[in-house]
Amino acid sequence: MPELTGAIREAAKKLLDEKKVDVVIGFAPGSLPLRSTPCFVRRPEDAAGLLWNRSCENNLANYLRKRSDKAAVVAKGCDSRAIVELIKENQIDRENLFIIGVPCTGMIDRQKVARKLAGRELLAAEENGDNVILKGRDFSETVPAAELLHDSCLSCRHPNPVIYDLLVGEPLPEKEGVDFSDVNAFEAKSPAERRAYLTEEFSRCIRCYACRQACPMCYCEECFVDCSTPQWIGKSSEAQDNLLFQAVRVFHSAGRCADCGACERACPMGLKLHLLTRKMVKDVQELFGYDAGVNPEEKPALADFKAEDPQPFLIKE
Amino acid sequence: MIINKNELAGFLDRLRAGYQVYAPVKEKDYTVFKEIGSGEEATLDYCNSKIPPKGILFPQTEKLFSYSCGPDGARVEEHIDDRKKVIFGLRPCDAKSLVLLDNVFNNDKYQDPYYLTRRENTTLIGLGCNHPAQTCFCTSLGGGPFDTAGLDALLVDTGDKYVVEVLSDKGKALFSGLALPAAGDAERTAAAAVKEAATVDCLVNLNGLKEKLDVNFYDPIWDGLHEKCLGCAACTYTCPTCHCFDIVDDAVDADGCRVRNWDACMFPIFTLHGSGHNPRPTGKERFRQRVMHKFKYFVDNFNAMACVGCGRCIKNCPVNLDIRNVLAEIQGSEARSDK
Amino acid sequence: MKNLLEYMGVEEGRVNFSWVSAAEGGRFAEVVREVTEKVKALGPNKGLIEEQKAGCCECRN
Amino acid sequence: MRNPYLPLPMKLVKNFTETDDKLIHTFTLEFLSEADEASFKYTPGQFAELCVFGKGEAPFGIASSPTEPGHLKFSVAKVGVVSTALHLMEEGTIVGVRGPLGNSFPIEDFKGKNLVIIGGGFAFTTLRALTAYILNPANRGDFGKLTVIYGARTPGLLLYKEELAEWEKRDDIELVCTIDRPAEGWNGRVGFVPAVTKEVAPSADNAYAVICGPPVMIKFTMPELEALGFPPERIIMSLENRMKCGIGMCGRCNVGNKYVCKDGPVFTRAELNQLPNEY
Numbered sequence A: 001m002p003e004l005t006g007a008i009r010e011a012a013k014k015l016l017d018e019k020k021v022d023v024v025i026g027f028a029p030g031s032l033p034l035r036s037t038p039c040f041v042r043r044p045e046d047a048a049g050l051l052w053n054r055s056c057e058n059n060l061a062n063y064l065r066k067r068s069d070k071a072a073v074v075a076k077g078c079d080s081r082a083i084v085e086l087i088k089e090n091q092i093d094r095e096n097l098f099i100i101g102v103p104c105t106g107m108i109d110r111q112k113v114a115r116k117l118a119g120r121e122l123l124a125a126e127e128n129g130d131n132v133i134l135k136g137r138d139f140s141e142t143v144p145a146a147e148l149l150h151d152s153c154l155s156c157r158h159p160n161p162v163i164y165d166l167l168v169g170e171p172l173p174e175k176e177g178v179d180f181s182d183v184n185a186f187e188a189k190s191p192a193e194r195r196a197y198l199t200e201e202f203s204r205c206i207r208c209y210a211c212r213q214a215c216p217m218c219y220c221e222e223c224f225v226d227c228s229t230p231q232w233i234g235k236s237s238e239a240q241d242n243l244l245f246q247a248v249r250v251f252h253s254a255g256r257c258a259d260c261g262a263c264e265r266a267c268p269m270g271l272k273l274h275l276l277t278r279k280m281v282k283d284v285q286e287l288f289g290y291d292a293g294v295n296p297e298e299k300p301a302l303a304d305f306k307a308e309d310p311q312p313f314l315i316k317e
Numbered sequence B: 001m002i003i004n005k006n007e008l009a010g011f012l013d014r015l016r017a018g019y020q021v022y023a024p025v026k027e028k029d030y031t032v033f034k035e036i037g038s039g040e041e042a043t044l045d046y047c048n049s050k051i052p053p054k055g056i057l058f059p060q061t062e063k064l065f066s067y068s069c070g071p072d073g074a075r076v077e078e079h080i081d082d083r084k085k086v087i088f089g090l091r092p093c094d095a096k097s098l099v100l101l102d103n104v105f106n107n108d109k110y111q112d113p114y115y116l117t118r119r120e121n122t123t124l125i126g127l128g129c130n131h132p133a134q135t136c137f138c139t140s141l142g143g144g145p146f147d148t149a150g151l152d153a154l155l156v157d158t159g160d161k162y163v164v165e166v167l168s169d170k171g172k173a174l175f176s177g178l179a180l181p182a183a184g185d186a187e188r189t190a191a192a193a194v195k196e197a198a199t200v201d202c203l204v205n206l207n208g209l210k211e212k213l214d215v216n217f218y219d220p221i222w223d224g225l226h227e228k229c230l231g232c233a234a235c236t237y238t239c240p241t242c243h244c245f246d247i248v249d250d251a252v253d254a255d256g257c258r259v260r261n262w263d264a265c266m267f268p269i270f271t272l273h274g275s276g277h278n279p280r281p282t283g284k285e286r287f288r289q290r291v292m293h294k295f296k297y298f299v300d301n302f303n304a305m306a307c308v309g310c311g312r313c314i315k316n317c318p319v320n321l322d323i324r325n326v327l328a329e330i331q332g333s334e335a336r337s338d339k
Numbered sequence C: 001m002k003n004l005l006e007y008m009g010v011e012e013g014r015v016n017f018s019w020v021s022a023a024e025g026g027r028f029a030e031v032v033r034e035v036t037e038k039v040k041a042l043g044p045n046k047g048l049i050e051e052q053k054a055g056c057c058e059c060r061n
Numbered sequence D: 001m002r003n004p005y006l007p008l009p010m011k012l013v014k015n016f017t018e019t020d021d022k023l024i025h026t027f028t029l030e031f032l033s034e035a036d037e038a039s040f041k042y043t044p045g046q047f048a049e050l051c052v053f054g055k056g057e058a059p060f061g062i063a064s065s066p067t068e069p070g071h072l073k074f075s076v077a078k079v080g081v082v083s084t085a086l087h088l089m090e091e092g093t094i095v096g097v098r099g100p101l102g103n104s105f106p107i108e109d110f111k112g113k114n115l116v117i118i119g120g121g122f123a124f125t126t127l128r129a130l131t132a133y134i135l136n137p138a139n140r141g142d143f144g145k146l147t148v149i150y151g152a153r154t155p156g157l158l159l160y161k162e163e164l165a166e167w168e169k170r171d172d173i174e175l176v177c178t179i180d181r182p183a184e185g186w187n188g189r190v191g192f193v194p195a196v197t198k199e200v201a202p203s204a205d206n207a208y209a210v211i212c213g214p215p216v217m218i219k220f221t222m223p224e225l226e227a228l229g230f231p232p233e234r235i236i237m238s239l240e241n242r243m244k245c246g247i248g249m250c251g252r253c254n255v256g257n258k259y260v261c262k263d264g265p266v267f268t269r270a271e272l273n274q275l276p277n278e279y
Helices: A002-017 A044-049 A077-088 A110-117 A181-187 A191-202 A210-214 A239-252 A262-266 A274-288 B005-018 B092-105 B113-120 B169-175 B185-197 B209-215 B221-225 B283-302 B312-316 B323-332 C002-007 C025-042 D034-038 D081-087 D125-135 D161-169 D193-200 D215-228 D269-274
Strands: A023-029 A036-041 A071-075 A097-101 A124-128 A131-135 A140-144 B002-004 B020-027 B030-035 B061-069 B074-078 B085-090 B122-127 B153-157 B161-166 B245-252 B255-262 D008-017 D024-031 D047-052 D056-061 D071-077 D094-101 D114-120 D146-152 D174-179 D207-212 D235-238 D266-268
Touching (some): A002 A071, A077 A097, A181 A274, A210 A239, A239 A274, B002 B005, B005 B161, B074 D094, B092 B122, B153 B169, B209 B323, B245 D056, B312 B323, D008 D034, D024 D081, D125 D146, D125 D161, D193 D215, D266 D269
Parallel strands (some): A071 A097, B020 B085, D114 D146
Antiparallel strands (some): A023 A036, B020 B030, B061 B074, B153 B161
């Protein structure tokens, strides 16, 4: 990753020196091991603070909506897909955005690291090629990075940014076909099993709305959860309402969700949100052949109508 | 007194005779405080819980009262929980947070019967921290791995047993009649050694912070501090000293109940007026409010910072916005003139 | 939307869509009758949304 | 331990439409028992949480004065869930009242002083309570000269029209009603409240000013008061914040280190100058 970091710093410094942009939005070292944190660089000399590693898991497209200044953003594959969708929805002015594209080899999932350490505290960590060295009070283990990546990174089909002004590093080979194994596995279960699992899972939701706030596509002025006239959904943190909240949030992301997994990564309770979000992505792909944020010219699924769109859900004569 | 680790489950089952026992229970990848069905479910092998034990005295969702209303009048029925409880194995920082919350729910004009009744009937048995975590900074807030503020008893883990220090009448009442073996000199010296060895590496310089916050409300430093904050409530809902709440009615026609839910200053609707005016319209004002409330307003009112240095907000922030860095940045800038 | 609801455990056939033009009065009545029968056959909703008895959630006063 | 969250049941006896745009109704509530009334001792300037069973609660200033026994009056604009439910409510329905909450106008400090009461739009509720309290024969002697300046956009939007008419006839109060723009059928004063305040120019010595109204009115009237010589300690304001608990715990109305519901809603200009400009 050091060569990517160097290239990003250089690009950022150049952009700021030439006053092409007012701010470069990228990642800086975090305050905890295996954590990086979004940062806003405005002075050329601060560009040296930028870095790129396997902990740049947040979707920076979240900070690009309705910006009044000229901004540059360091974008990995899924970030760029969110940017494409936001451009289609007139949330981003393409002229005022400079995209530094970064081919992405996947981001580390802190829940998996915690599971691997089984309660032992992670005091330090180092990325060493394709391995990650985890260090603690009285242990130091080397683990292949692939074992620690987010599920959404493992099933990712677009590691290379789909849109960029400058690409740092070499494009990575793209995997063919689609991988909805997690959704298919869950779908194979009986409705009762699915309902029981989801009810238990969402009984742990604390309604902190980190999923909504972390999602670049969730930017309604007044979210339906906050409405009181009418009150669509209960405000208490109760399993049914929590599940309904997530379901309706997923309805709103139909044909827009870039499957970046930012919601699941932001969830402090580690809920498996991808079971719902990726089901919608899979349906939209199968029904309308549309993959969000991949083709800047293609009209979004819900903004277009083709005569041959399948309608299996309609009642037949 | 001492409790051998292999007898811990039995001890907890005996407690369950007289109390509802809440103890740390492993759940998925974290631990939470739950009422245990049997001693086996509890585990003291944990760093700190995901949701603080404040959730036991001040639950996220709580029915205040139910009502049914007709032409002749309204029948209102309170739901006040006065059962005897034990919170077993909580960390000293969480116990101190309850002492801070007492100021809120028992202010100079009103008392909150829901919280205070539970608080009265709850005995706190703390577990000292042999190995404080990297995110802990309790000593910067006047606390410590073996601090006893707010605790009724403290357990010191000396390897194969826990040395019990009874600290209050409630603690005495709980342990009397349980006939636990007394702690000999060996155990006591072992406990002292453990206490000595426990160190908190992270120190956050807080002196002079309040004075800076007194004058830096309009300081442009706030523009940068909040920028990456997403505006979610992951930090406030996992914070042991956050206490803001919302009151809503959950009813069908005129029968229903009034429910209290946790709420957060980070949400725009928290202060949105009916007229549409919002005193805290953007994330900057809301983020500033969170810091100001904890490190200035609470100090003005109750002479203590509303933070115990448990580090949960650091661990749970989706964008790793570390409160220690925020405070250091404020400390770093010399206090600029107000307005 | 129908897929997601069924995926989440709402029984098949409880959520139905149909395309009926304003002119097709007869067909509209037909579809409504058909759906009502189908849902009645499924019985009360044990699925996603917990039943809301009189009064509020659990206290059932 | 008293439960400050429990509402006191009261009966809605009058649902009166105050303004011609029908957006503001005045509700008269009667206590159900002597004991209830005895437990509800309040002073002008305080507010209460009005509970509509099945809908929720909302804070409203108490418009009636303690000198008018047996009932409480609230003037409510139709804005949200609770206020809409109130507007549609039939007389005889049972509602809940929680309070009295907050501090009140500093009646003791007002004693022996002249008073200038300036209200705008529908923020005249607690000011009406204060005025009625002062005009009550038992209290009138305690206070000096009373000037009331009350403005609204149009004549139809003035609250408590009959009472205004009565007050105009009295000689122990100088009532100045004004509307923003001329309207036919109105022969009273025309002009914005700040301008009218400048014209009336009430003297500041040994006098308090009490001002409530929309932010724009306060923004332009404040300099006038300061120009007339009113020091910040003798300018009294009442804030309107989003509130839920009303007892200084839920954190919603927190401004600076004060809770508007518990430490307010009435503040002096001097106190407000200490607080951040976040209300």
